[in-house]
Amino acid sequence: MLSSGKVKALGLEGFITDERFANGRVCPICGCIHIVRNGKRKDGTQRYICKDCGKSFVIKTNSIVSGTKRDIDTWKTYIDCMMNGLSVRKTADICGIHRNTSFVWRHKILDALQNMASSVNLDGIIEADETFFPVSYKGNWKHSIFAIPRKAHKRGKSTHIRGLSHEQVCVPCAVDRNGHSISKITNLGRVSTKDLYNAYNGRFKKGSTICTDKMNSYIRFANKNCIDLVQLKTGKAKKGIYHIQHINSYHSELKQFMRGFKGVSTKYLNNYLIWNNFVKYAKETSKEKANIMFKFTTTTPKSLTKRQLSKRPSIPLVA
Secondary structure (H helix, E strand, O other): OOOHHHHHHHHHHHHHHHHHOEOEOOOOOOOOOOEEEEEEOOOOOEEEEEOOOOOEEEOOOOOOOOOOOOOHHHHHHHHHHHHOOOOHHHHHHHHOOOHHHHHHHHHHHHHHHHHHHOOOOEOOEEEEEEEEEEOOOOOOOOOOOOOOOOOOOOOOOOOOOOOOOOOEEEEEEEEEOOOOEEEOOOEEOOOOHHHHHHHHOOOEOOOOEEEEEOOHHHHHHHHHOOOEEEEEOOOOOEEOOEEOHHHHHHHHHHHHHHHOOOOOOHHHHHHHHHHHHHHHHOOOOHHHHHHHHHHHHHHOOOOOOHHHHHOOOOOOOOO
16 A cells, blocks of 8 residues: 555656556556557646557546546545545535535545445355435436426425335345445335345355344345345344344444435435445544545546436436
């Protein structure tokens, strides 16, 4: 891991060059390796060209820092603000950027972390349970074609149907004893075996044991995937080495984390789930996690534009 002093000495461009070309030059557009230098821009930035796709690029092309003029210190400060769970406006004030820019940066970084999270697999004793969040249509009203599929909830009035309903998104969550976690929106209302399959298929290593409460969906899921299952009766906290105290604690910390943002739009909820998993549940130190986040998000290929961000589905259910 590069030290903070060395990162600062390299600058943003030098840092990304070292990381992206650590194992040889690779085109950030097509992924091929036939790369040659192609002169420099007027500001001295090195240009490259890919002999396979014919595209010309600079080292920041197809990264979240592409098109930005902020230096490495601003990005590191922004990452530190995210590690502390600060709001968009407070982060913008600290970094000296506009609040809209702060919002877009947040989701560029979190979308990059989605790539990291998708490779996480759980092992050993895995505790699993689902939690629920009210559907929120914040952030959709600017689009003239959007029509809310229910009556608007007025402030100060009762907002939700009692019990589980289609006004709540279901988030299956699973954690193991090694500090790894998975959480993602799958459906509206009560979870089904199909929803569990969409959330967890291929993410539990062979020989693992799932520990859950008494829900039939987990029985069918475990049988279908040939995974050992231990279920605890309602009100029973422990069965030998098996319990669901970690997942209950995880849910408690997740809800507390979400309350700090005073209502998260459902269209962005998956990003906040990843943010919580990384900041609150991973076992590395805060400094190590900040370095990992900075290195990974500034060098991984960009998967989001500002326009795509605003146009994502209002409820991102798993198909």
